[in-house]
Amino acid sequence: MNEQKCTAPILLRLAQEKDLPDICAIFNEVIASGNTIYQTHLYTLAEIKNWFSSKCERGYPVIVAERENQVLGFGSYDAFRARESYKTTAELAVHLYKQYRGQGVGTKIILDLLTRAQAQGIHVMVSCIDSANTGSIRLHERLGFQHVGRMPEVARKNDQWLDLVIMQRTTRSK
Ligand SMILES: CC(C)(COP(=O)(O)OP(=O)(O)OC[C@H]1O[C@@H](n2cnc3c(N)ncnc32)[C@H](O)[C@@H]1OP(=O)(O)O)[C@@H](O)C(=O)NCCC(=O)NCCS
Numbered sequence: 001m002n003e004q005k006c007t008a009p010i011l012l013r014l015a016q017e018k019d020l021p022d023i024c025a026i027f028n029e030v031i032a033s034g035n036t037i038y039q040t041h042l043y044t045l046a047e048i049k050n051w052f053s054s055k056c057e058r059g060y061p062v063i064v065a066e067r068e069n070q071v072l073g074f075g076s077y078d079a080f081r082a083r084e085s086y087k088t089t090a091e092l093a094v095h096l097y098k099q100y101r102g103q104g105v106g107t108k109i110i111l112d113l114l115t116r117a118q119a120q121g122i123h124v125m126v127s128c129i130d131s132a133n134t135g136s137i138r139l140h141e142r143l144g145f146q147h148v149g150r151m152p153e154v155a156r157k158n159d160q161w162l163d164l165v166i167m168q169r170t171t172r173s174k
Pocket residue numbers: 030036073094095096097100101102103104105106107108127128129130133134135136138139140142
């Protein structure tokens with residue numbers, strides 16, 4: 001039974017309203033478990049509904065990875081900065097439930113987002129990652145993202161100064 005579950009295909013699709021409780025739970029699991037997301041307050045479902053509506057209105061995709069109807073994680077991108085000349089650059093985010101990490105799901109989500117972004121006319125994808133998040137940095141390196149900056153002590157959480165690592169790559173396939 002377990003073996004069958006592990007080999008079942010992973011499906012990537014656009015998120016729907018019914019996925020928002022999972023997305024909220026994943027965000028909150030990551031926020032509560034360390035310094036990966038520079039935020040301390042946990043999201044309410046109402047806040048996630050507003051976040052999702054805003055994404056939909058502005059044409060930025062939210063995608064979920066699921067296996068046998070179980071959401072494993074989600075990914076999205078958004079404007080990097082507001083001024084119009086930045087419209088060809090976006091910033092991505094990807095988060096999985098803890099138990100589904102290390103199975104290639106994050107890789108699939110990022111590759112899917114890069115394809116969607118390119119089709120939308122986005123040329124550069126940026127990722128802003130806490131310097132202690134070596135797993136995510138390694139994943140981005142493997143996908144061809146380059147280190148383009150480091151901002152020391154730009155955030156504070158859990159009584160620690162946090163350094164932000166900036167990585168980027170073009171959206172065209174490599
Ligand atoms: C970061 C995250 C999205 C990666 O997704 P994932 O599905 O676990 O990663 P993958 O299985 O696709 O890993 C691909 C490669 O990335 C690297 N990697 C991923 N997680 C790693 C970890 N914890 N430690 C070291 N390397 C890691 C490895 O090189 C791995 O390749 P390998 O398994 O062949 O060695 C996921 O672990 C996660 O949700 N973490 C918590 C939230 C988070 O950090 N989000 C990103 C914020 S920038």
